[in-house]
Amino acid sequence: MKWNWQRAGWPNFSYDATVLAPLESQFLLRSGEFIGAYRHISPDERDQLRIELISDEALKTSAIEGEMLNRDSLQSSLRKQFGIAGDTHHVPPRERGIAEMMVSLYRDFGAPLTHEALFAWHKMVMADARRIETIGAYRTHADPMQVVSGSFGNQKIHYEAPPSSQIPAQMEDFLIWFAASSPGGKQPLPALTRAGIAHIYFESIHPFEDGNGRIGRAISEKVLAQSLGQPSLILLSYTIERGRKLYYDMLESSSRDIHITEWLLYFGQMILEAQENTVNRINFYIAKAHFFDRFGSRxxxxxxxxxxxxxxxxxxxxxxxxxxxxxxxxxxxxxxxxxxxxxxxxxxxxxxxxxxxxxxxxxxxxx
Structure with a gap:
């Protein structure tokens, strides 16, 4: 079986842009709805809402990989990093690391994506890792990088990534494409199209020993923030986690070809659903504030x-x-x-x- 990176034309993905156009328009419309809803919240309340939205994303992007984090520790770390008065709660390395990556994503969304930025994210995500050799750098092991499931002797290979020897060149090409496809780049792409390609492209290279999923989803969120010119706060991982099996199925089926219209349709619809979930989350937060205004003293x-x-x-x-x-x-x-x-x-x-x-x-x- 050939994987996408083994096919002629890699990494020049092909797709039907006309099919994606309605989704791109809807994304821009819903972005306006989000900005409008967010402006209904006072500056002080925005701080707490920002903590809640970012912690939801951090919890869910970890849960997709089967890692359960402590919400209180995570939010404590986020408050400290945003300079918001909070408790002196001890934060374990896993919660501190993912919180640091999410804050970096929030603050530096407009900065270029570089090898050094990715290495820094990897160190954050792998803050408590003890079972991998290389942290804060691309993988170098000679063994095939495979995504497998099943017990030993009865394993199914869902994907095999390029060998480690190819990773530096593959990632250099990825970063060149990322810069060129940005809003100010030489070949800018619409938001959903760029986010979807960035995700499948990065996940196909699979440059790190572990943590590729979390970093790949962060890259897609960086794309969306760059398209809006501000942090998106979009609940992308929250939405993906609700349909985790379909997400993995789509990644697997899309890793065999460089024609990715079906993948981009799936991912674009996932982003639109995430936008809707984000606006609902903001409205829920506003409703919570009104609830305590009405009944809190009683x-x-x-x-x-x-x-x-x-x-x-x-x-x-x-x-x-x-x-x-x-x-x-x-x-x-x-x-x-x-x-x-x-x-x-x-x-x-x-x-x-x-x-x-x-x-x-x-x-x-x-x-």
Whole structure:
């Protein structure tokens, strides 16, 4: 089987630009919606929202690779790096490293992409790595770089990347293409097209021993920010993680050819969905602020604790609503106290109620 980098014409990907044009137009329209929604938030609230959006991305880009991070540690690291007063929480290397990469992506989105920038990102992503030889540089091992699954002796090869000896030249070509295709480059490309090509191009080279997925998605987010002229704060990894299997299937099928219209359609639609999720996240944040403006002074500590826990679930919320058992678990209240608290929340209009008896569930009432 031939991989894309083994085909004549690599890395000159081909695609049908006319099919992508409607998606590109929709991206620009939704970008305006995001900017409009974001401006409805006060500067102080923007700081917290920025932390929440970036931490969501950091958590999900790691989760796609099967790595579960601690949200509190991650947000603590982000607050410190943005100079926002916070706690003195000890931050483990994994959370600190991915937070550093996300802040670098946010602050330096307009800077050229260089070997040195990629090496710095790799050091951040691999801050707690103990099982790889080369950190902060491209791979040099002689063994084939393969993406495999299955148990030993029954493994399936999903992809084999170029040998390590080719990586310096391949990455030099990638960075030249990246600069040329930028908004101010010699051959600028539309945002979604460039983001999709950048991702499949980088992932096909697979230049590092590990961390390629996280860095590849960061590169796509850098593309989107450059197209907008400001940090995008787009929930791309958050959206990809929801359909992780399809993401990996599309990467695998698209790694066999240099004609990538189908890949670009998939990735472009994923970005549009991520934009919608981002705007919904902003509106959710605004609704949260309005909720506490209306009810904050009337909540006791148990009620506040339970509601904050519900808001922490974000857009997905408590599946099926909050039960009395959930409330007791969160607040450590007795059943009688929980019943009074929940009844009070319903009477003041903070909660709506569905179901009866043990099937009773409570839902936040948001504007």
């Amino acid at each position: 909540l006791n500590e148990r009620q506040r604790k339970a509601i904050l826990r519900m808001f922490r679930e974000g857009l997905d919320g408590f599946k099926g609503g909050l039960s009395a058992e959930n409330y007791i678990s969160i607040t450590k209240a007795s059943r009688a106290t929980a019943t009074r608290d929940l009844q009070g929340l319903t009477e003041m209009g903070a909660f709506s109620r569905t179901g009866e008896r043990r099937y009773t569930r409570y839902h936040l009432v948001l504007e």
